[in-house]
Amino acid sequence: MDAAFHIQARDPGSRARAGLLRTAHGVVRTPAFVPLATKGVVRGISAAEVEALGYDMVLGNTFHLWLEPGHDLVGGFGGLHEFMGWPRPIITDSGGFQVFSMGYGNVSAEIKKTGAGPGGNSVLGITEEGVTFKNPRNGAAIFMGPETSMEVQAALNSDIALVFDECTPYHVDRDYTARSTERTHRWLRRCLDWHAEHGPPEQLVYGIVQGGVYEDLRVASAQAVAASDVDGIAIGGSLGADKDQMHGVVDLTTAVLPEDRPRHLLGIGEVDDLIRGVELGIDTFDCVTPTRLGRHGGVLVPDPGRRFRLDLTAARFKTSTDPIEDGCPCAACAGGHTRGYLRYLAKNREQTGQRLLTLHNLTYLARLMRDLREAIAAGTLAETAAALRAGEPPSTEPVEPLSPPEPSPSAARS
Numbered sequence: 001m002d003a004a005f006h007i008q009a010r011d012p013g014s015r016a017r018a019g020l021l022r023t024a025h026g027v028v029r030t031p032a033f034v035p036l037a038t039k040g041v042v043r044g045i046s047a048a049e050v051e052a053l054g055y056d057m058v059l060g061n062t063f064h065l066w067l068e069p070g071h072d073l074v075g076g077f078g079g080l081h082e083f084m085g086w087p088r089p090i091i092t093d094s095g096g097f098q099v100f101s102m103g104y105g106n107v108s109a110e111i112k113k114t115g116a117g118p119g120g121n122s123v124l125g126i127t128e129e130g131v132t133f134k135n136p137r138n139g140a141a142i143f144m145g146p147e148t149s150m151e152v153q154a155a156l157n158s159d160i161a162l163v164f165d166e167c168t169p170y171h172v173d174r175d176y177t178a179r180s181t182e183r184t185h186r187w188l189r190r191c192l193d194w195h196a197e198h199g200p201p202e203q204l205v206y207g208i209v210q211g212g213v214y215e216d217l218r219v220a221s222a223q224a225v226a227a228s229d230v231d232g233i234a235i236g237g238s239l240g241a242d243k244d245q246m247h248g249v250v251d252l253t254t255a256v257l258p259e260d261r262p263r264h265l266l267g268i269g270e271v272d273d274l275i276r277g278v279e280l281g282i283d284t285f286d287c288v289t290p291t292r293l294g295r296h297g298g299v300l301v302p303d304p305g306r307r308f309r310l311d312l313t314a315a316r317f318k319t320s321t322d323p324i325e326d327g328c329p330c331a332a333c334a335g336g337h338t339r340g341y342l343r344y345l346a347k348n349r350e351q352t353g354q355r356l357l358t359l360h361n362l363t364y365l366a367r368l369m370r371d372l373r374e375a376i377a378a379g380t381l382a383e384t385a386a387a388l389r390a391g392e393p394p395s396t397e398p399v400e401p402l403s404p405p406e407p408s409p410s411a412a413r414s
Helices: 047-052 062-067 071-076 080-084 096-104 107-111 146-156 174-198 215-227 243-254 271-279 289-295 339-347 351-378 381-390
Strands: 005-010 017-023 026-030 032-034 058-060 090-092 123-126 131-134 141-144 160-162 204-209 232-235 263-265 284-286 298-300 309-311
Touching: 005 351, 017 351, 026 032, 032 351, 062 071, 062 146, 071 146, 080 090, 090 146, 141 146, 146 160, 146 174, 174 204, 174 215, 204 215, 215 232, 215 243, 232 243, 243 271, 271 351, 271 381, 289 298, 289 351, 298 351, 339 351, 351 381
Parallel strands: 032 284, 058 090, 090 160, 160 204, 204 232, 232 263, 263 284
Antiparallel strands: 005 017, 017 026, 123 131, 131 141, 298 309
């Protein structure tokens, strides 16, 4: 497992490190942001466009691909890489977050207590064996357990598979969180046992740290996952009600994780959280933020006062002749499109506008992560992080893709 991850540089003033994560389908430069290809596509743009932006890895959603088009069909194409035309690494989640989202709604709704509540309307039961859901497509009862999740991810042939877990919400009490976390650890063992017997030998497996916002449970979970024979470690579940609490949970977790394995932070992608996460020793992140924002008229900009984002649908941009961001090399900014024109497209839900805003947001995060990687290597992370937090834009040069990955004989599918 150690050979898969190579740390090349460390920041002396924090836990940040820069390295290379080697997988069957190529290398991931870390720290890295991982765009979501939830249903086998990064919404609105092609795999080739994502690759051209300099991204090394995408994330596929096990639960959704299981329901449609089905893992057997994807496996028949040779796996998710061949199915979606993406030759580089893929990480797949386990389906555990769907336990949360179908029972509680999204993270914001759960924290504000506006979600469905424990069990919700779609989660029919969580037992030692796994989870029974209502199929969101037809309402039929369906079951997913640790072995189901690993079987689906094996058929998808992802480079990194996440073990099945329960994503514990914020408002459940400590007793429930403790019992759920212990069950997640037992599911971890079942996932590893299934994978050892049936999984693709080249597929890496990440365990998931749970424990909610309870320090002792988080530390115990981190230690339990690290003691298992996982190839990497993800941090999941409720991270708190606000950014300070979230950063605190990540801090105490990474403080006890081993140095030799990669760390992935699930579902986090705000600009300030990426910067802080890198400082705390996170290697990879995934989040819906850049693509979802783009589809709804939102763009990432170097403006900490506005949470590093603008809503281009606002009336004040109607006559603006400015680009989204001066010097940005994305298709929207370098293509000469004004905020006023992009607002018009966004307000009218034009697909071209959604694509352009998504391309801008992904370009912004690719540049941001490149700058953080280079700062770690140069020993200037503190200065770079401070400048980015203060609103200095990331470097304007496009992020160069790595050389095309060489085909791996072990990754070939019959």
